[in-house]
Amino acid sequence: xxxxxxxxxxxxxxxxxxxxxxxxxxxxxxxxxxxxxxxxxxxxxxxxxxxxxxxxxxxxxxxxxxxxxxxxxxxxxxxxxxxxxxxxxxxxxxxxxxxxxxxxxxxxxxxxxxxxxxxxxxxxxxxxxxxxxxxxxxxxxxxxxxxxxxxxxxxxxxxxxxxxxxxxxxxxxxxxxxxxxxxxxxxxxxxxxxxxxxxxxxxxxxxxxxxxxxxxxxxxxxxxxxxxxxxxxxxxxxxxxxxxxxx
Numbered sequence: 001x002x003x004x005x006x007x008x009x010x011x012x013x014x015x016x017x018x019x020x021x022x023x024x025x026x027x028x029x030x031x032x033x034x035x036x037x038x039x040x041x042x043x044x045x046x047x048x049x050x051x052x053x054x055x056x057x058x059x060x061x062x063x064x065x066x067x068x069x070x071x072x073x074x075x076x077x078x079x080x081x082x083x084x085x086x087x088x089x090x091x092x093x094x095x096x097x098x099x100x101x102x103x104x105x106x107x108x109x110x111x112x113x114x115x116x117x118x119x120x121x122x123x124x125x126x127x128x129x130x131x132x133x134x135x136x137x138x139x140x141x142x143x144x145x146x147x148x149x150x151x152x153x154x155x156x157x158x159x160x161x162x163x164x165x166x167x168x169x170x171x172x173x174x175x176x177x178x179x180x181x182x183x184x185x186x187x188x189x190x191x192x193x194x195x196x197x198x199x200x201x202x203x204x205x206x207x208x209x210x211x212x213x214x215x216x217x218x219x220x221x222x223x224x225x226x227x228x229x230x231x232x233x234x235x236x237x238x239x240x241x242x243x244x245x246x247x
Contacts, residue, residue, distance in 0.1 A: 006183040010122030011039035017139040019069035025170040027193035028185025034077030050090040072199035093138040112146030117159030128171040144243040168238040181238040
């Protein structure tokens, strides 16, 4: 199967298990979408509370990461109001794979159905269930169920059913098992992705480890004062899936 180009003329919602995942896995694509005027929204599933690089940051890391995320996605042209922080506990997202979670809190299914029906994207970017991280696997399962339920005539208080939604996986830590679509980011989008990743200062070691992995296609992070934007992968890979058939 020869991979096809990713659509650039439809609104997109990207589900990021953690704040930096959407930039790491699909930042060039998101940047080019915004450059073409397409609407892009981001839903960050977890609060990133375990990502503190120093013990002194334990109590402040959630707020720090949200500030970093807003600055990062701004480089891609994504507006502050189009970023939603769901704030499920880090490394515990699987416990919230429900419509109503223990304790009465709305679970991941309900939150995502609500967002999908409100934003009404044409493309839903979801994590790769083959990633090693449990939050990535849980985010995929939540997205799969929500994509189906958002199109059904149920939970009418959350808005009318959403039709015509295409679901694409993107990879972060582990490669996709198959690839159906590619995106070759423009030079401007690659530069914007590098600038965006540079904003995740609290996660610098994690991001730099990711960028050193094989097949990333080049580039170091942009560093403030370096005088140039440095570039990320030349190709981003995606897999179109049918949620009802991909378990």
